[in-house]
Amino acid sequence: MKTKSSSTLVFSTLGVVVLFLLLVAVNYLNTFVKKRIDLTHDRTFTLSEGTRQIVKKLDSPVTIRFYATQGSSEMPTILKMYAKRVEDLLDEYQQLNPKKIIVQKLDPLPDSDAEDSARLDGVESQPLPSGEHISLGLSVSLLDQKEAIPFLDPQRERQLEYDITRAISSVITVNKPVVGIMSALPVAGMAGQPTRGIAQQGSPPWVFYNELKRSFNVRNVDMTADKIPDDIKVLVVIHPKSLSPATEYAIDQFVLRGGRLIAFLDPLCVLDASQQGAMGFAPPSNSTFDNLLKAWGVAFNVQKVASDMNYCVQTREGRQPAVLAMNEEAFNKDDIVTADADNAVLAFSGVFSGISTTGLKVTPLIKTSRNSELVDVMQARMAGGEVISRFHAGGEEYPLAIRLTGKFKTAFPDGKPEAAPDAQTGKTEEKKEEKTNPAPLRESAQENTVILFGDADFIQDPVAVNEMDNPFGGRERFVMPANGNLNIAQSAVEQMAGDNALIALRSRSVSERPFTLIKQMQGIAEASYRNKIQELEVSLRDTENKLADLQQNKDKGQKFILSPEQQKEITNFRKTEADVRRQLKEVRRNLRFEIDSLENRLKWFNVALMPALVAVAGITIGLIKRRYAAAR
Amino acid sequence: MKPIITIAKRELAGFFASPVAYVFIVIFLLLSGFLTFMAGGFFERGQANLDSFFSWHPWLYLFLVPAVGMRMWSEERRMGTIELLFTMPVEPWQAIIGKFLAALAVMAISLSLTFPVVITVNHLGHPDNGIILGGYIGSLLLAGAYLAISSMTSAMTRNQVISFIVSVVVCLFLILCGWPPVTNLLIHWAPQAIVDTVASFSVMTHFEGIQKGVLDTRDLLYFVSVIIFSLFTTSVILRAHRAG
Numbered sequence: 001m002k003t004k005s006s007s008t009l010v011f012s013t014l015g016v017v018v019l020f021l022l023l024v025a026v027n028y029l030n031t032f033v034k035k036r037i038d039l040t041h042d043r044t045f046t047l048s049e050g051t052r053q054i055v056k057k058l059d060s061p062v063t064i065r066f067y068a069t070q071g072s073s074e075m076p077t078i079l080k081m082y083a084k085r086v087e088d089l090l091d092e093y094q095q096l097n098p099k100k101i102i103v104q105k106l107d108p109l110p111d112s113d114a115e116d117s118a119r120l121d122g123v124e125s126q127p128l129p130s131g132e133h134i135s136l137g138l139s140v141s142l143l144d145q146k147e148a149i150p151f152l153d154p155q156r157e158r159q160l161e162y163d164i165t166r167a168i169s170s171v172i173t174v175n176k177p178v179v180g181i182m183s184a185l186p187v188a189g190m191a192g193q194p195t196r197g198i199a200q201q202g203s204p205p206w207v208f209y210n211e212l213k214r215s216f217n218v219r220n221v222d223m224t225a226d227k228i229p230d231d232i233k234v235l236v237v238i239h240p241k242s243l244s245p246a247t248e249y250a251i252d253q254f255v256l257r258g259g260r261l262i263a264f265l266d267p268l269c270v271l272d273a274s275q276q277g278a279m280g281f282a283p284p285s286n287s288t289f290d291n292l293l294k295a296w297g298v299a300f301n302v303q304k305v306a307s308d309m310n311y312c313v314q315t316r317e318g319r320q321p322a323v324l325a326m327n328e329e330a331f332n333k334d335d336i337v338t339a340d341a342d343n344a345v346l347a348f349s350g351v352f353s354g355i356s357t358t359g360l361k362v363t364p365l366i367k368t369s370r371n372s373e374l375v376d377v378m379q380a381r382m383a384g385g386e387v388i389s390r391f392h393a394g395g396e397e398y399p400l401a402i403r404l405t406g407k408f409k410t411a412f413p414d415g416k417p418e419a420a421p422d423a424q425t426g427k428t429e430e431k432k433e434e435k436t437n438p439a440p441l442r443e444s445a446q447e448n449t450v451i452l453f454g455d456a457d458f459i460q461d462p463v464a465v466n467e468m469d470n471p472f473g474g475r476e477r478f479v480m481p482a483n484g485n486l487n488i489a490q491s492a493v494e495q496m497a498g499d500n501a502l503i504a505l506r507s508r509s510v511s512e513r514p515f516t517l518i519k520q521m522q523g524i525a526e527a528s529y530r531n532k533i534q535e536l537e538v539s540l541r542d543t544e545n546k547l548a549d550l551q552q553n554k555d556k557g558q559k560f561i562l563s564p565e566q567q568k569e570i571t572n573f574r575k576t577e578a579d580v581r582r583q584l585k586e587v588r589r590n591l592r593f594e595i596d597s598l599e600n601r602l603k604w605f606n607v608a609l610m611p612a613l614v615a616v617a618g619i620t621i622g623l624i625k626r627r628y629a630a631a632r
Numbered sequence: 633m634k635p636i637i638t639i640a641k642r643e644l645a646g647f648f649a650s651p652v653a654y655v656f657i658v659i660f661l662l663l664s665g666f667l668t669f670m671a672g673g674f675f676e677r678g679q680a681n682l683d684s685f686f687s688w689h690p691w692l693y694l695f696l697v698p699a700v701g702m703r704m705w706s707e708e709r710r711m712g713t714i715e716l717l718f719t720m721p722v723e724p725w726q727a728i729i730g731k732f733l734a735a736l737a738v739m740a741i742s743l744s745l746t747f748p749v750v751i752t753v754n755h756l757g758h759p760d761n762g763i764i765l766g767g768y769i770g771s772l773l774l775a776g777a778y779l780a781i782s783s784m785t786s787a788m789t790r791n792q793v794i795s796f797i798v799s800v801v802v803c804l805f806l807i808l809c810g811w812p813p814v815t816n817l818l819i820h821w822a823p824q825a826i827v828d829t830v831a832s833f834s835v836m837t838h839f840e841g842i843q844k845g846v847l848d849t850r851d852l853l854y855f856v857s858v859i860i861f862s863l864f865t866t867s868v869i870l871r872a873h874r875a876g
Binding site for chain 1 (some may be wrong): 648649653654655657658659660661662665666668669670671675678679680698714745747748749755758759760761762763765766803829832844845846847849850853854856857859861864865867868871872
């Protein structure tokens with residue numbers, strides 16, 4: 001009896017309600033358990049090794065305040081879904097080190113404490129087109145060190161992990177890293193001074209320099225330095241013109257001891273004001289690392305600049321093929337430094353070549369399109385028109401900026417080079433410090449990375465920023481980035497100055513997976529199409545030339561009356577033109593035809609084939625059974 | 633365990649003995665193919681993934697699954713064979729699970745017959761096959777959830793049409809309960825906490841979560857919970873009918 005009544009109880013309406021509440025509770029509790037299996041190929045939803053390293057070795061608690069407007073009507077769906085993904089990611093961080101990562105989730109409603117906190121943290125609300133204000137940002141803080149991401153842009157989702165880890169990394173670093181700047185150009189500004197009677201204007205510090213000072217301890221390193229100070233973590237070398245071997249050696253040792261180098265070399269530095277001396281027309285100034293590049297197995301040709309017909313800019317004087325405005329196709333999306341770059345301007349940039357023979361990995365960061373070629377420096381300085389008319393695409397994508405990774409070996413196997421003899425006395429300086437200096441390094445103990453850019457004009461103010469009058473009427477002019485140049489340069493410095501683990505953090509690919517087969521087919525068809533176009537153009541040009549010849553050989557008196565030969569030629573020309581145009585149309589149709597027929601076949605295969613097979617199977621089985629039943 | 637398998641096999645044989653299974657499979661394949669390639673713009677999107685295939689499943693299943701599930705218990709009740717079933721040496725819950733598994737097997741067979749689309753997408757490009765696997769797992773779980781609900785509604789009535797309609801309505805509710813227009817309606821007469829809980833019942837968030845390629849315990853538990861709850865309620869209803 002007892003069992004019967006208890007089972008009646010369980011299986012009653014009450015039982016249903018109880019089970020329902022139980023399941024709701026279990027599901028709710030389970031939201032606190034974040035166990036998941038990431039099936040994706042790129043492990044998009046798992047935190048990377050670099051983040052794990054940084055988070056696991058935290059020794060003081062870091063607070064992450066996540067601000068997201070919750071009200072379902074104001075927040076656009078895209079932002080709401082992104083907010084959820086950010087929240088999930090932050091929970092992953094917390095799971096890595098629950099004691100040392102504190103995640104607070106706040107909704108900055110108007111006039112709430114959360115709103116005040118958001119403002120203090122630097123997370124401002126963003127206006128929507130509808131006029132509403134919403135917030136989606138976060139701040140990372142440790143005691144009084146704070147770093148904010150004022151707005152979490154869904155378009156930057158791939159760098160989200162990097163941004164958060166970098167913010168954590170920067171709040172736990174007590175001292176701002178030291179960044180050294182070595183340059184032949186007046187990066188830090190220059191006081192005006194009269195030279196040989198012609199006043200050389202002073203110049204303010206570059207915007208790049210000022211921006212760096214906001215996040216780092218910036219120090220100037222002399223172009224003649226023979227040792228890079230030990231406390232410099234990142235060395236930014238800009239246009240090292242006439243670099244002495246001693247200084248090159250200093251940079252070599254810097255890299256070998258683990259220092260991070262970013263160098264802007266240039267075959268043609270147009271904005272080198274010091275070149276316009278009293279002499280007038282000065283030879284182009286260029287810069288490279290003779291010995292270092294050789295040791296690293298890459299080459300940088302200071303006699304050539306890259307010209308690219310896809311990226312060339314249009315100025316008032318016409319197209320400038322060597323001044324390149326790159327769009328997002330030119331950037332390496334997998335590298336943090338260029339992952340979200342979508343435009344940049346490089347003026348007379350050199351190219352890097354060579355596969356490193358010494359085991360270093362060479363990764364191009366910025367490259368030209370295939371519609372490019374290398375042009376002599378002297379030629380490039382001439383009017384653009386000449387370069388364009390002689391242009392012949394090389395079909396190669398030339399790297400304009402590269403990253404070298406691996407274990408570096410010294411470029412000076414014989415140790416420190418002799419100091420250059422003093423120009424006036426002809427004597428070499430005594431090397432007194434020989435004995436006290438540490439033994440020269442021959443190879444780096446650990447993996448290191450070096451970033452090289454082929455253009456030094458890249459980060460100069462005239463190229464990188466736009467100045468405009470202060471809209472509020474002050475005397476100070478506002479500067480705004482004109483393109484992605486400063487962003488890229490700063491990303492590079494930030495990444496190099498950060499924790500080693502950050503360098504390895506790749507930008508997560510929300511990867512593009514196009515139909516490669518169709519793209520291939522398109523490519524092949526376009527190639528043949530291109531041949532036909534060239535044929536057409538050649539034949540058109542021929543006929544046009546013939547026509548021009550005929551016109552030249554006519555009598556002076558027959559200026560406006562066409563001779564019978566000319567008339568015949570014109571009709572022939574028109575006929576050929578129409579003929580070739582028709583052929584072109586056919587090629588275009590054929591190009592699409594192949595792809596269209598492939599798509600059609602696939603559609604039939606997928607939509608109709610299997611149902612047909614199943615139907616046939618069903619009917620067959622039905623018939624067999626009927627016969628079987630009838631036989632009985 | 634054995635009785636469950638016996639019942640499942642019997643049911644499955646029953647499905648394939650009549651045109652039911654074949655018609656269902658053919659229609660499912662035709663519709664999903666058509667929706668993927670014509671309406672879903674598979675080629676136009678230019679991406680080697682099966683988003684345009686899987687995104688239709690919640691809606692496709694909405695109508696097709698109740699069609700399979702509606703006869704699960706209504707038929708038995710109408711023909712009076714339920715009593716016969718329960719006189720056999722089999723527990724009611726085993727029968728319920730057995731029938732459920734048989735219908736789920738039909739779903740699984742239909743899903744697996746969509747393999748041409750996987751071949752196609754791999755032929756055209758390099759898709760993330762992990763995500764595709766996740767897609768199939770999520771789809772099967774979704775079908776299972778709808779099926780369990782259909783089982784529940786079919787136990788309520790002898791009329792298959794009513795079972796079908798009620799089943800569709802319940803599944804529709806599960807799809808829409810996270811949708812802003814619906815939550816905005818609820819906000820007016822319920823506290824935020826309740827509205828959020830109701831929104832979390834939505835099938836879409838959990839389905840889309842698995843579609844991304846992540847098997848999150850929260851999403852898996854959700855589908856399992858729906859199935860457990862519905863099958864348990866089925867047994868309660870059947871017991872009530874037997875008693876009364």
